[in-house]
Amino acid sequence: MPRSSRNTASPDSTNPVGRMDNPVVRAPDSRARAGALSVTGPAARVVTGSLDEDAGYRTIRPRGTTDWLLLATVAGRGRIRSAGRNEVRCGSGDLIAIEPYAAQDYGTDPATGRWSLRWIHLDPRPDWLPLLDWPQLAPGVRRLRVDETVLSRLVQDVDRATSVVRSGLPQGARLAMNAVEDALLWCDTQNPNRPVLDSRLLAVLAHVGDHLDQPHTVETLARIGGVSATRLAHLARAQLGTSLMAHVERQRMDLARQLLTMTDLPVATIAARTGYPDPLYFSRRFRAAVGIPPTAYRQRSS
Known part of the structure; x- marks a missing residue:
C-alpha cells in the first residue's frame, strides 16, 4: 500500500502505541x-x-x-x-x-x-x-x-x-x-440528542464563566448575547431552571469555595476575584449560600 513520503505529526501517520497500524x-x-x-x-x-x-x-x-x-x-x-x-x-x-x-x-x-x-x-x-x-x-x-x-x-x-x-x-x-x-x-451543549441551550444564552454563560470578577446585570449580559434583557431572563428561567443572576451567584460561590479550599488567598482577595468588591457583603452572600462564613469554611476544609 503506498504511503506518504513524509513523516508528519498528525492523526494519520503517528502510532504511539500501535493502535493506528492500519494501511494508510x-x-x-x-x-x-x-x-x-x-x-x-x-x-x-x-x-x-x-x-x-x-x-x-x-x-x-x-x-x-x-x-x-x-x-x-x-x-x-x-x-x-x-x-x-x-x-x-x-x-x-x-x-x-x-x-x-x-x-x-x-x-x-x-x-x-x-x-x-x-x-x-x-x-x-x-x-x-x-x-x-x-x-x-x-x-x-x-x-x-x-x-x-x-x-x-x-x-x-x-x-x-x-x-x-x-x-x-x-x-x-x-x-x-x-x-x-x-x-x-x-x-x-449543542447535541440535538439532548436538550440544547439557546446559542445566545450559551454565549452569555461562557462570558460569565470567564469574567466572574466583573459586575454583571441582566441588562449588560443581554448585550453580550445580542438579545433583550426580558428575553434573556426568560431563556435563563426556561433552560436553567433558575434566574440568570441566581446562576451567576452560584458560579461565583463555586469559585469562592475552590479558592478557599485550594489557596491561602485572603478572603478580601477571593471576594474581589468572585465579583464582590466589598468583602463584608461577600461574606454575607457566602454564608447565605453555604451556611457558614468563608473563614469557617476554610477551617473546616483544611
Missing part, C-alpha cells in the same frame, strides 16, 4: 503543523493535535482504528467519505466522530483547497460515551454542528491538551484528559 494512504504534500502531537501517557488514551492542509491532503484507513477519531473543522472545508454514502463536506463548526474500526476516508475539499482542523484520537472512559452520542451520519460515523462559541472553546481545550503534555509536567496526562473532557462537555 496519504497525499505526499501533507503539511501538519510542527509540534501538533500530544500523547497523554503510557496508556495513550488521548492523542490531540492540529492540521492545516492544502488540496492534496487525503487519508484512507479501510479498517479504521481501534479508537475514536474526532475531526473538528476550524476553517476551510474537508470532505468525508463513508461506506455506502456519498461524500459529505465539512465547514467551520462541523465535527465528525468516527467510531472504532469504522473505515476512514477524509481529506481537504479540492474545491476549497484548504482544511484547518483540530483532531483527537480517544479511548473514552465509559462515562464519556454519552458525550459522543451525536447524530449518526452513516454507520460508524457521527456528525455534530456547533456554533462559534463552542467551536472556540473546543479549539482552546484541544490546544491546551497538546500544550500541557508537551510541557512535560508529571500531571500532563491527567490535565490533557481534563481538557478533552471539557471539549466534549461543551460539544454536548
